[in-house]
Amino acid sequence: MRGLWAASWRSLGRKTLHSSTSSSSPSSSSLSSNLKLLGPNLPDVWMVPGPSSSAFHSQSSAANGQTANVINGKSIARAIRAGIANEICRMKETIVKSPGLAIVLVGGRRNSRTFIHVKLKACEEVGITTHVEELPEECTEDEVLRVVSGLNNNPSVNGIIVQLPLPQLVDEERIINFVSPEKDVDGFHPLNMGNLAMKGREPLFIPCAPKSCIELLLRSGVEIMGKRAVVVGRSKIVGLPTSLLLHHHATVSTVHSFTKNPEQITREADIVIADVGIPNLIRGSWLKPGAVVVDMGTNQVQDPGIDQGSRIIGDVCYEEAIKVVSAITPVPGGVGPVTIAMLLSNTLDSAKRAFPFR
Amino acid sequence: MRGLWAASWRSLGRKTLHSSTSSSSPSSSSLSSNLKLLGPNLPDVWMVPGPSSSAFHSQSSAANGQTANVINGKSIARAIRAGIANEICRMKETIVKSPGLAIVLVGGRRNSRTFIHVKLKACEEVGITTHVEELPEECTEDEVLRVVSGLNNNPSVNGIIVQLPLPQLVDEERIINFVSPEKDVDGFHPLNMGNLAMKGREPLFIPCAPKSCIELLLRSGVEIMGKRAVVVGRSKIVGLPTSLLLHHHATVSTVHSFTKNPEQITREADIVIADVGIPNLIRGSWLKPGAVVVDMGTNQVQDPGIDQGSRIIGDVCYEEAIKVVSAITPVPGGVGPVTIAMLLSNTLDSAKRAFPFR
Numbered sequence: 159m160r161g162l163w164a165a166s167w168r169s170l171g172r173k174t175l176h177s178s179t180s181s182s183s184p185s186s187s188s189l190s191s192n193l194k195l196l197g198p199n200l201p202d203v204w205m206v207p208g209p210s211s212s213a214f215h216s217q218s219s220a221a222n223g224q225t226a227n228v229i230n231g232k233s234i235a236r237a238i239r240a241g242i243a244n245e246i247c248r249m250k251e252t253i254v255k256s257p258g259l260a261i262v263l264v265g266g267r268r269n270s271r272t273f274i275h276v277k278l279k280a281c282e283e284v285g286i287t288t289h290v291e292e293l294p295e296e297c298t299e300d301e302v303l304r305v306v307s308g309l310n311n312n313p314s315v316n317g318i319i320v321q322l323p324l325p326q327l328v329d330e331e332r333i334i335n336f337v338s339p340e341k342d343v344d345g346f347h348p349l350n351m352g353n354l355a356m357k358g359r360e361p362l363f364i365p366c367a368p369k370s371c372i373e374l375l376l377r378s379g380v381e382i383m384g385k386r387a388v389v390v391g392r393s394k395i396v397g398l399p400t401s402l403l404l405h406h407h408a409t410v411s412t413v414h415s416f417t418k419n420p421e422q423i424t425r426e427a428d429i430v431i432a433d434v435g436i437p438n439l440i441r442g443s444w445l446k447p448g449a450v451v452v453d454m455g456t457n458q459v460q461d462p463g464i465d466q467g468s469r470i471i472g473d474v475c476y477e478e479a480i481k482v483v484s485a486i487t488p489v490p491g492g493v494g495p496v497t498i499a500m501l502l503s504n505t506l507d508s509a510k511r512a513f514p515f516r
Numbered sequence: 517m518r519g520l521w522a523a524s525w526r527s528l529g530r531k532t533l534h535s536s537t538s539s540s541s542p543s544s545s546s547l548s549s550n551l552k553l554l555g556p557n558l559p560d561v562w563m564v565p566g567p568s569s570s571a572f573h574s575q576s577s578a579a580n581g582q583t584a585n586v587i588n589g590k591s592i593a594r595a596i597r598a599g600i601a602n603e604i605c606r607m608k609e610t611i612v613k614s615p616g617l618a619i620v621l622v623g624g625r626r627n628s629r630t631f632i633h634v635k636l637k638a639c640e641e642v643g644i645t646t647h648v649e650e651l652p653e654e655c656t657e658d659e660v661l662r663v664v665s666g667l668n669n670n671p672s673v674n675g676i677i678v679q680l681p682l683p684q685l686v687d688e689e690r691i692i693n694f695v696s697p698e699k700d701v702d703g704f705h706p707l708n709m710g711n712l713a714m715k716g717r718e719p720l721f722i723p724c725a726p727k728s729c730i731e732l733l734l735r736s737g738v739e740i741m742g743k744r745a746v747v748v749g750r751s752k753i754v755g756l757p758t759s760l761l762l763h764h765h766a767t768v769s770t771v772h773s774f775t776k777n778p779e780q781i782t783r784e785a786d787i788v789i790a791d792v793g794i795p796n797l798i799r800g801s802w803l804k805p806g807a808v809v810v811d812m813g814t815n816q817v818q819d820p821g822i823d824q825g826s827r828i829i830g831d832v833c834y835e836e837a838i839k840v841v842s843a844i845t846p847v848p849g850g851v852g853p854v855t856i857a858m859l860l861s862n863t864l865d866s867a868k869r870a871f872p873f874r
Contacts, residue, residue: 331717348714352706355713355760356752359689359706384774386781392763394714402713405750409781411769416742423744423767 227485229378229452231370235495238373239284242502246285249515257509258287259317259343259501260309264302264328265295270321277319280498286505289315299328303336310338316512317343317505322395340512343504345369346395355402362511363504368400370496371431371452374487380429380450382407388424389413390440390473391433396454400431420444432473442478451479451486454493585843587736587810589728593853596731597642600860604643607873615867616645617675617701617859618667622660622686623653628679635677638856644863647673657686661694668696674870675701675863680753698870701862703727704753713760720869721862726758728854729789729810732845738787738808740765746782747771748798748831749791754812758789778802790831800836809837809844812851 250256259281261274274290281288291305302324309315318341324330339349345365353361375382387408391397397412404410408429413420421444424430430451432440437457445451455473472489479486487493510516608614617639619632632648639646649663660682667673676699682688697707703723711719733740745766749755755770762768766787771778779802782788787808790798795815803809813831830847837844845851868874 348710348717349707350710351713352708352710355709355756356706357750357756358752384776392715394716398713398715405770407774409769409771409775409778411767412763413767416765417767418742420767 226480226483227378228480229374229485229487229492231374231487231492231495234374234377235499237377238496238499239280239502242499242506243284245506249509249513250285253513253515255509255513255515256285256287257316257505258289258314259319259505260289260291260312260315262291262293262302262305262309262318262320264293264297264321265325266292267323274321276498277501280502281505284502286502287314295325297325297328299332302328302333306333306336310336310341313512315341316509317341317501319344319501341508343501343508344395345399345504351394351399351402354399357406363508364403364500365395365399366497366500366504367396367433367454367493368403369500369504370493371400371454372403373496373500374452374493375429375450378450378485380485382429384408385428386411386426387429387431388427389431389433390420390424391435391454393433397431397433400433400454404429404431430474434473436473437471438473438475440474440479442475442482445479445482447482448484449482451483452493453487453489456489456494584838584841585736586838587732587843587845587850589732589845589850589853592732592735593857595735596854596857597638597860600857600864601642603864607867607871608643611871611873613867613871613873614643614645615674615863616647616672617677617863618647618649618670618673620649620651620660620663620667620676620678622651622655622679623683624650625681632679634856635859638860639863642860644860645672653683655683655686657690660686660691664691664694668694668699671870673699674867675699675859677702677859699866701859701866702753703757703862709752709757709760712757715764721866722761722858723753723757724855724858724862725754725791725812725851726761727858727862728851729758729812730761731854731858732810732851733787733808736808736843738843740787742766743786744769744784745787745789746785747789747791748778748782749793749812751791755789755791758791758812762787762789788832792831794831795829796831796833798832798837800833800840803837803840805840806842807840809841810851811845811847814847814852 246256261277263270263274278288278290291309293301293305306318306320309318318337320333320337322330324333334346335348337347339347339362342350342363345351345354345361345363350361350363353359354364382404385408387404387410389397389401389404389410390413392401392412392414401410401412411423411427413423417423421441424440424444425446427446428449430440430445430449431454432451433454435455435457437455437459451474453472453474453476456470457472458468459471460467461469470490472492474486476486476488604614619635621628621632636646636648649667651659651663664676664678667676676695678691678695680688682691692704693706695705697705697720700708700721703709703712703719703721708719708721711717712722740762743766745762746769747755747759747762748771750759750770750772759768759770769781769785771781775781779799782798782802783804785804785807787810788798788803789810789812791812793813793815795813795817809832811830811832811834814828815830816826817829818825819827828848832844834844834846
């Protein structure tokens with residue numbers, strides 16, 4: 159039976175990877191398709207471990223003494239947004255329609271208002287029509303459901319965001335389940351999450367931050383296929399779907415607060431994704447030389463030395479990591495801008511399906 | 517900010533674990549609730565790695581020279597089935613109703629008939645009413661959908677199984693998506709899979725083989741919390757949902773055919789789950805001394821030395837593994853019988869929700 163193990167997946171895998179990285183350089187304005195993000199859905203054919211299997215340690219030694227590549231999320235996001243703006247121009251010219259995004263805001267949390275402002279501005283710049291539905295903090299769950307129902311049935315709305323967190327008296331699970339899966343541009347509906355998890359299926363939407371993480375890797379020419387990836391954190395909207403996405407190409411370990419010696423596991427990884435919410439948790443000593451780091455943390459820390467009194471930093475100790483890794487996304491200016499671009503991309507995709515427009 | 521990392525999750529986790537193992541010994545006829553399988557949904561609170569973090573290496577040294585515990589799936593399944601039969605007796609006495617399971621068989625593949633026969637016999641023994649809908653190999657997709665629709669609307673049917681694989685001309689994804697998530701006792705509907713993946717949510721059904729894997733571990737008193745688990749294989753009906761389930765307690769790595777040096781990763785694991793479909797792929801040298809192995813493979817191999825001419829073996833080389841590990845499930849007689857018991861359990865749960873009956 160051993161003969162079964164030996165197979166040519168290796169060459170097949172490589173070929174697929176090259177085709178995906180070559181067409182997704184930062185200069186390209188076209189978006190990576192979901193298919194590319196989800197992987198080629200190659201059958202699982204096993205081979206006997208051979209002497210060639212330690213090939214990718216060469217990256218580590220090559221990185222010694224090199225300066226890390228800082229992955230420029232702002233510039234990648236700019237290229238993606240330009241592509242989206244062009245597509246929307248073409249849509250307006252051809253069918254005299256543009257994509258529409260609705261945001262539901264319950265209660266007036268200051269952070270939520272800031273996040274919404276950023277999303278609205280980004281939409282406006284590429285030509286997506288926006289609409290905000292505000293409800294008071296003390297509204298009932300049924301009132302929220304009524305608003306979502308109206309948006310589900312409104313043909314000019316292609317994407318619906320329910321800004322989280324919701325007030326305590328409103329059941330988040332019930333509201334998210336109620337958003338039409340066809341307009342779930344956040345990708346948080348369990349139907350989209352299930353289709354993301356299941357090999358060979360394609361969800362209508364991939365959550366924006368995880369999609370951004372893979373886009374950043376692909377557009378920076380980072381090889382994912384066959385690599386060891388560690389995702390630190392398993393939140394249902396960032397860490398978990400990022401694991402599921404990477405899973406299609408890489409050998410993924412998920413590290414969380416129950417993990418003993420997490421630094422031993424991250425030190426074995428070629429790609430480290432951080433989604434913890436603790437500033438500087440991941441130190442330089444947690445990382446393998448030559449690894450690639452995507453820092454999805456956005457933590458506000460006090461800094462009396464600057465005018466605003468505080469600043470945003472990531473989950474990775476950037477100053478230490480930069481001396482060890484081959485590439486890293488900074489915070490701010492890494493995952494954040496590309497995540498917003500992915501929201502625009504999901505909204506455009508939804509509009510194209512709904513109108514329909516190719 | 518470092519102070520945030522230190523927290524008391526360790527003692528909290530231990531307490532939860534003890535309560536779950538003590539109530540789920542093989543002698544107990546009550547089923548582990550989904551909540552227990554899914555974990556306590558403790559918040560992710562991080563702590564600084566400390567000297568106590570290597571505590572569970574003691575298991576490895578203790579196992580040296582010991583005989584491995586062979587986990588008896590048949591006896592565990594017997595205990596579970598007895599509990600289910602009692603529940604169904606009580607249901608019949610109280611509300612004069614019993615759970616109903618329908619199996620849809622398209623085409624007459626010999627293997628499928630054998631699998632169905634085993635399921636029907638198990639149902640009969642515990643008092644579940646069964647019903648098989650047979651369709652010819654050359655039927656259309658719409659004909660299958662019509663049959664599933666009838667079962668979705670039939671109040672005497674609490675569980676629907678579409679026996680896989682389906683003929684090539686029938687779209688498996690479309691058929692599975694069409695089964696009512698409330699009757700999806702196989703747990704293959706993407707809505708149930710999404711809710712399984714998302715922390716803090718509870719799916720209506722957990723797929724039977726992954727649920728069986730966790731039941732076997734819990735009922736054998738194997739500690740999962742904080743352990744390193746490796747799932748070899750990522751099929752959408754076994755490997756992937758098993759990873760997602762373990763994920764609630766353990767640090768999980770998923771190894772697949774793109775993984776270089778899979779044996780290095782399995783050697784680090786306290787718990788190894790095999791779902792590959794290749795006889796004897798996982799050798800003794802792939803395993804850490806004292807590890808626990810759950811072998812989900814069922815491979816038919818030729819054996820001219822026995823009357824039938826072939827026998828069933830697992831993905832793990834049992835003869836080698838038994839000398840290294842602290843516990844292992846045999847094939848046959850390990851995961852298989854408990855998987856059938858989990859199907860009965862899912863069907864009973866569904867009937868209890870539908871009637872309703874407590």
